[in-house]
Amino acid sequence: MEHLGPQLFNGLVLGAFYAIVAIGLSLIMNLTGTINMAHGSFMTLAGYLAYTMVLRGTSFWFALVAAPLIAVIVGIAVERTLVRPLYRREPFYSLLMTFGLSLIAEEAYRLIWGANGVPFAPPPALNGALGLGFMVFPTFRIFIVLVLIVAMVALALVLTRTRFGLRLRAAVQDTEMIAALGTNTQVLYAVNFALGIFLAGIAGVLAAGMLGLSPTSGNALLMPAFVTVIIGGMGSLFGSIVGGLLIGIAISMTTLFVPAASEVSMYVLMAVVLLIRPRGLFGEEGIFG
């Protein structure tokens, strides 16, 4: 039983990752109906960029900010050129298109950085462990949780306390009305997409330090993030946080007790939630049927 505490903490860290990826996915999905299958690719991109930067001698802290920003620039370019023409069409077209992008990205990473995983260690300052009396926590994981909490709180503040956030939430409800009232919805779409990618980028750099970095490492986080969105409910950021943590704990607990069922556990959780509450725990009825 002495593994229970650390494993629970691991589950929470994992859950925080799922939550932040799911929030990015949700942002894009809620406004434009696009399921961004390339979301994982952007995470991997940020991870590899940070890896290359640190390799070339920049500090980890610089890379933690700069790599997601470069991913955002790539993201905006992709959104403006490839995703935008699809907003007027059936949503599954953008799903297919981003799926194709993720295939291209995966192979491109393999070409540039090699097919095998590369080591990406957190800086020495974060390598220690923090004893809190009852348990010892690895510093890097505490740092991860803190960064992810800050990112989520900042996002919540942007969405609820700024004019931009107000417009964004209004656009989710009625894009045509907000456009008629004089908001440039194209800018809204681009900035919203960029926000989602930025969150993915930060998660990507941190995940690279904890879970490893390979051409498919981002995609490995994508599926739990989908499940998170379904469990938490579409259209609810709070739901994504709760859903992510639930899954993280479910996975870490089954890893401890029934290792073979660790991946399947989240799907069981999803099935149960769907049976009891089809819209998800905190989802709004009527969003996307």
Next chain:
Amino acid sequence: MSGRAALAAAAAVLIVLLFAPLLAPLIRLDISIVSEVLLMAIAAMGVNLLLGYTGLPAFGNAAYFGLGSYGAALSVKYAHAGFAGAIAIGTVAGLLGGLVLGPFLLRRRGIYFGLLSIAFGQVFYFVAYRYTDVTGGEDGMNIARPALEAANAAVPDSAFYYVAFAAFVLCLAAFRTVVASPFGRTLVAIRQNEPRVRYLGLNSDRFIFVALLLAATMTGLAGALFGLLIDFAYPLELDWHQSGDFVLMMILGGGGTVWGPLLGAGLYVIGKDIISTITPLWQIFLGALFVACVLGFPRGILGTAEAALRRRAAQRFTPDDVNAAFDPNAPVEVGRGA
């Protein structure tokens, strides 16, 4: 396309397929590749029924395909099933997959349905990946192709082709019958306006469930035959990438058309065969194909051709024809790209 020309084209395609074991060597094509084309076409037809006709983003059909494959492989390995028995068991496995997942998928529509099918489809991948003792895990499982029960004879690749051909013709005939039936028309109506279908007193859930079971059965059959074709079952058959490939084949050929899946599957399988011998970067080509198809060619080859033919036909219309075209009693148009 006018009825007679379409019929002639269909007959020509079937005749070419009938003599494929003689024709394929002429263009240096292995006959098992042609078998694969037919099996993939069956799987793409399953996507077509759900996505092309009913408008449901079926992004998890690899689950039924893999269930068919593993159903056949496991029954051969552990129950010593014969050739026909393995096919039957694999097909039923696909159907059972549809029966289990259907009630969950039915709860949502639109992209939510897509998310659910991706996520639930992945369960089977992890099961096959994890239960190494039974399934061989990541390495997959090799089987020896079983003998045909009645004749107690082995099934060589050339004979296997005719099994695949028979399965394809069967599925194609069933597919044509279904989409032309009132049931199929209702599926198209659901795609166009589901609330209205409900207001007409039809339980759209029930229609979608039946369509799902049909697709799952077809896809299971394709998977079972594919497992026996390559004498192998592996977890990636169940992966969402495989589901994506089925959708691509459908889009490439033309969603909502009867022959589109065959055309798409042919281009995909043969293209993959050629390109992967030239360069290891097949995946980049595949990804680019997705992007190009969606952005530039969303109706697919047959969908675009049909639309062009319809436009040309429209130019020859007289006012009476135009009135007829707006006749509310006229049958629902089926062949439109999704």
